[in-house]
Amino acid sequence: MRPVSDRWAATIASSHAIETSVFASLGDELLTMVPIIGGTITYDVTARGRRRCQIAVPLRAEGRTWDPGSDPAHPLAAYGQRLHISTGVKHPGGATESLDQGRFLITSTRTDEVEGVVTVTGSDLMQLMQECRVVGNPWGGFGINTTYQEVIDHLSYVGLKNWWVEDPQILFYSFAPGMVDRNIGAPMDIPERTDRMEPLETLCAAWPADMSVNDSGYLEFRPPVTKPAAQAVARIAGEATGTLITRGRTQARQRVYNDVIARGTDPATGEQRALGIANKATGPLSIFGPYGWITRWYDSPLLTTNAQAQKTAQTLLARGLLYALTEEVTAVPNPALELNDTVDVVTATGGTFRGLISSITLPLSASGGPMTLTVTTETGDT
Template identity: 60%
Template sequence: MRTVSARWAPTVARTHQVVTEVNAYLGATLLAAVPITAGQVVFDVSARGRRRCTITVPLVDRGTRWDPGSNPAHPLATYGQQLNIRTGVRHLDGTPELLNLGWYLITDTDTDETEGTVTVTGSDLYQRMDESRIISNLHGSFGTTYRYREVAERLTYVGLNNPFITDPRILPASFVGLTDRSLAGPVEVEEGTERTAPLETLCAAWPADMAVNDAGALEFRPPVTAPAAVPVARIVGNTPTATLTARGRRASRQRVYNAVYATGTDPATGAQRAVGSATKTTGPLAVTGPNGWVSRWYSSPLLLNNAQAQAAANALLARGTLYTRTEAVTAVPDPALMLNDTVEVVTDAAGTFRGLVASITLPLTANGGPMTLTVTNETGEA
């Protein structure tokens, strides 16, 4: 959850004014404060680039024309311009409290002269990683003399025709709570290939979760595979200060597995050198129960021994059982909430459900209506 003041929760729980600031940048240079009449930010934990935005800008505002036309230096042009979005609330005493919702690479603008609007779409800065393939690699494949963090840094910040380093505002990748170690096998990095592919291989074996954070830096953290014991927020209905307006529930067998087999292979011979397995043995997803066996196999040359293979199997199993129960929640907008936050949803009819925030659609203006969340957890585990 984003850091907020003690006044935040009481203000959100009652009628309040929404405040949003959008600024356009080119590199480290501030180009303009952008007026908006509508907009939203969407966060999705299942997407490679986890955040995207859409804003509606008046075609002409106070004498300024916001259609970029053929001007590559216009604040809303698609030549590397970025939007920084800050949104929040105005407290009863009139003071605003704004939270940074991150940086967005402008990907599209659509001008409608009839409506007098310019619609701007922005994407997570992860798109720059997707777009920038490896042009040359002086290192060749990364072997066992390299460590996990070193490979991640070389792919994302230090050399290899880096897509971020040309932007002086972009911060180096950060590593939070991860144990570094030497590679157990090669990470292939070939010229002309996507730089995201070896990064994803690295993260799967580490294991690590990779995403661009609010500051615009690529961040590596241990994957979140289960809700925390204590929620960071409660979304409550049926009370005078209710923040929840609607709630729906869905359960599905899709994307769910209850058994994982992970193996490590020798990169030279292809022989198996490590093995680990994990199965769900209790609850409604137990492999010995009516649900049956739904298995996933995973193999990587980066798994050096049985302990590493077992850790990979455990992490994959936790992910595989996480999406059996999903709730769609409509609530009062709260930009403090983040992906993978643990929240509790509480109503009289449906009771209490504790789960992880898997997606957020957040309006940026008061007329944008409520916020929608997807909250997920294993059935019977809340």
């Protein structure tokens, strides 16, 4: 959960105004503040680029036209321009508390002259990593003594096709507390035309780590979240003074597995040299029960020991069990909430459901209606 003041919870639960600001930039150059009619930010923990935005801008406002037309330098053109979005609340007494929601690469702009609206769509800066494939690789890959950080150093260059040239468009990254750098321990082949996200995802599975772009626009590596925390950071309740509007539950077998076999393979021969097995042996999702035996296989050349393969198997199993039970919640917009926050959803009929936030749709104006959340956990025994 983003840091907030002591006044935040009381203001969210009462009538309040929403304050949103949007700035457009091109590289390091701040272009202008952008007036908006409304918009949304969508967060999804299962996507490579976890945040997307869409804003509606008046065609003409503040003495200028917001249709970029054929001008590649216009603040809303899709030639590398970015949006910096913050949103928050106005407390009683008039003070505004605003929270950073991230940087977004403009991916498309659509103008409706009849309605007088320019619709701008953007994605987080992971888009740069996805689009920029590896070209001009002088080494072919990395040796066994290369560290995780050194691999990330090379793969985070997204502005030039040759990754060994200093370039101001590096997507900066950070390691959260708990992440320890080490040698990759096995050769890692990076052929030309490789999607540079694939080797990074391979690193994360072997580490293990969670990779995403944070509010500051930095690529961030942090320990994976595989279950709800012991304490919730927020309570979304359905009382008369609460913040919950509706809730509904879903149980499904899709994306759920209760057994993982993680193998370390020799990159030259493909032969197995490390093995880890993890499964759910108790509870409603047990492999020995009526749920059945659903296995996921995972092979990686970076799993060089049985202990490492076992840790990877346990992490993948925990992630695979998370989607057995989900709740779809609509609530008063709260821009302090983030993906992987643990929340309690509470109503008199449904009781308390504690789970992780796996998706958020956040309106950027009061007219945008409520916030939508998906909250997920392993079983209903919370």
